[in-house]
Amino acid sequence: MPLINVIPGEKVPVAPMNLRLPAWRIPGWLLVFWWLLRGVVRLSVLAVRYWWLTAPTMAALWIWARFGWPVLVGVVLAVAGLCLGWWRWHPASWLRFGWFPVVARWRRLWVYRRGWASVMATCGLATAFAGDRYVPQLLAVRCDRFGDRVTVRMLPGQIPDDWGQAAERLAYAFRLREGRAKSTGRPDRVVLHFVRRDPLASTVKPLPVPVVPDLDGLPLGRREDGDLYRLRLAGSHVLIAGATNSGKGSVIWSLIRSLAGGVRSGLVELWAFDPKGGMELAAGVPLFARFAYDDPDSMAGVLEEAVKRMRQRAAQLRGVTRQHVPTVDEPLIVLVVDELAALTAYLTDRKVRDRIKEALGLLLSQGRAVGVHVVAALQDPRKDVLPFRDLFPTRIALRLTEPEQVDMVLGDGARNRGAVCDRIPESSPGVGYVALDGVREPVRVRFSYLSDTDIRDLGRDYRRLDDTDTGREVAA
Structure with a gap:
């Protein structure tokens, strides 16, 4: 018989083998019995699998056959009354253990x-x-x-x-x-x-200000499951990216509000940078230890001062601890930069731009352990605009204009995992997705909205107790 190579080193015959299967004669009554048996087994399996339908049905049929339909109606009304009382007495447990399990089983079967x-x-x-x-x-x-x-x-x-x-x-x-x-x-x-x-369809009101900010969980808004969203600032930098009118201000002011208790007690220092001439952050001046705007050279100087403070603190903590703990003498320093691209890409003065990039690179790479954190917002997330975006462990993407920008902000594959930032409607400012360092799937969040009145009240109520307007340094 001729042979042919299929896989190197293996031989198989070309002609198929001639096999004749044996024929079995089965009586018709045996086939009928087998079909009936198989049908009974399948019905039994379905009855056990969908017991939540078959058990009440069998119970209702038994009550009807044994006691008549008036008793059956009475039992149904009694069960409905018990469910109604449970719902009125404790609606949370009724929804969790009574209503939603029934809805889930029904949707699993029907949908x-x-x-x-x-x-x-x-x-x-x-x-x-x-x-x-x-x-x-x-x-x-x-x-x-x-x-x-x-x-x-x-x-x-x-x-x-x-x-x-x-x-x-x-x-x-x-x-x-x-x-x-x-x-x-x-x-x-x-x-x-x-x-x-959509649980995030309505605007989230300003959240209560904690007396002592919890850096492991600052309350900023609501998650899509209705729970409070908390951002971990300890040991992290935060990047906020979004198109015009996407709600970047909601994220910034929600973060500032959650830190306001620490600002008043002296545990937190806010250094604000507003390249748009102070239009966005000027309302919170009483909260800021440093406020730089309008002049890029002065902003570069304040950033370099932050680098100096960072290095001094690192020298003090060397050999003592690996993580800074905020105190009144050595507070947590949070640098809030609005429209970061105006400092890193759009400046015409190359020397000032290089100074800003160098200072930001040092702060992002060395500042977390010594209690110097950067919170930056921008519209254009391209690499040439923000070359060190990978140094931000926590990244927030609001509404973006192009699908490719989602992966630029949140990492490769983020859009495929559900972060459809390019489909967030313009009517929902403050809605975005958060990517945490070490967490694979983005989290959908709506950040709280602070009006101008809320911001002014925040600055009035939570300014540093030992601070006055004349003693505050403003770099302009």
Whole structure:
């Protein structure tokens, strides 16, 4: 028999083997019995799987057959009364343990399970092998007042990024507003977050000012799950990027408000830089230990002074501790820079621009451990505009004009993981996505909005107790 090479070193015959399968004669009654048995087993499995439907149905049928329909109506009214009383007495526990579990089971059956296989195939998440089709397994559905969290067991060879790229198509397939994919602690699972109602549609009011700011969790706004969003400033720098009227001021003033208690007690010093002539930050002058605006040369001088303070503090802490702890004598220094690109890219004076870049590079690379932090905002996140953007561990992306800018700010693949900053509507200023150092998925947040009156009241109520207008240094 002739042979042919298929894989080097392996020989297989060319002609197929002639095999004749044996024929078995099965009686018709045996086939009927087998079909009935298989049907009973499948019905039993479905009855156990959907016990939350079959158990109440069987109980209602038994009560009706044993006691009649008046007793059945009475039982239904009694259960409805108990649920209503639970809802009136403690609505939070009723929603968590009573209502949302029922909604989740119903949506799993009616919304997701019904068309799961076809949606997986059309979105490119199903596969075929050896003539068989394989579909990712739907494990669980959890609901809250804003959306659904669907847990899925991925097929071998899939990663969460595959689901992140298909999340938007999945949301439209299930007739929902928005979808994102997040990894879990188990490598074979992914959680799909579908939004039914936007929790960030309304403006967030100014949050209470903490007496002592918690640098590990400064309250700045609300997350999409309704919880309070807290930003970790300790050991971090913050970059804020967004188009015009995207709400960068909301982020800056929310951060300043959360630090105002420390400003009044002397634990925090705010150094403000406003290249737009002070239009954005001038209302908070009573809060600032340094306020530089209009003149780039003076701004470069204040930055160089911050570098000097940083080096002096590093010399004091050398061999004592590796992390600065704010005190009244050695407060935390926070440099707030509005429109950073005006200092790093748009200056015509090359010498001043180089001084500013050198000072910012030193502060970003060496300032975190000694308690000198930079909070910077800009509109254009390109590398030639901000060459040291990778030195910001915490990055916030508000509404952006182009999809490519999302990955520039939040890192490669951030948009595929759900940070669709280019689709944030102009009617929602202050809405953005936050990328934390070491956290894979961006977090959607709406920052609190402070009006001009709120800012003036903040400056009046939380100015340093030992400070006066005549004693404040203003660099102009």
